[in-house]
Amino acid sequence: METKDNASGAWRPNELAAARQQINQIDDQIVKLLAQRFDAVTKVNEAKQSADLPVMDQGREDQVLDRVTNKDPNPETHVYMRQIFETIMKNSRDYQTHLTNTDSNH
Ligand SMILES: O=C(O)C(=O)C[C@]1(C(=O)O)C=C[C@@H](O)C=C1
Structure with a gap:
């Protein structure tokens, strides 16, 4: 993404809002995919x-x-991608434990 800083190097407020809007849209997709x-x-x-x-x-x-991790095109974020998926799978395990505990068949 291109940088939008002004002469002092600070982001203009409308550019900050636009970037946050982009993050909101991405977050919406992430939530759908995680569901x-x-x-x-x-x-x-x-x-x-x-x-x-x-x-x-x-x-x-x-x-x-x-x-x-190998699908992430940016090698600099591999470590963070890995941590995110470690967390996703930790929550997947917690959810499975919850499912087992609330299973009406047991
Ligand atoms: O593939 C499985 O066996 C799962 O239970 C799914 C999953 C995952 O969320 O990807 C979760 C827990 C396991 O340790 C491995 C993978």
Whole structure:
């Protein structure tokens, strides 16, 4: 994205607002996609419960982390991308534990 700073190097308020609006739009997409991911997680959880498999699968998590990190075009943000997906999967595991605890079949 092009820089929009003035002579003193500070961003103009309208440019700040525009950049924040762009972030809001991206956040909206992220929420939609994460909702879809949580939905897919419920299906994985059902399959794992039927097969009596544990929620945690470190091998799969390592695979996910390597896969998504390699998709990030900016090497400088790889470490942050990795941390974001570690957090996503931690919450996925917490959600699965919640699903198991509230499962009407147990
Ligand atoms: O793939 C699985 O087995 C899942 O439970 C999904 C998921 C994920 O959110 O990607 C979550 C927990 C596991 O440790 C691995 C991956």
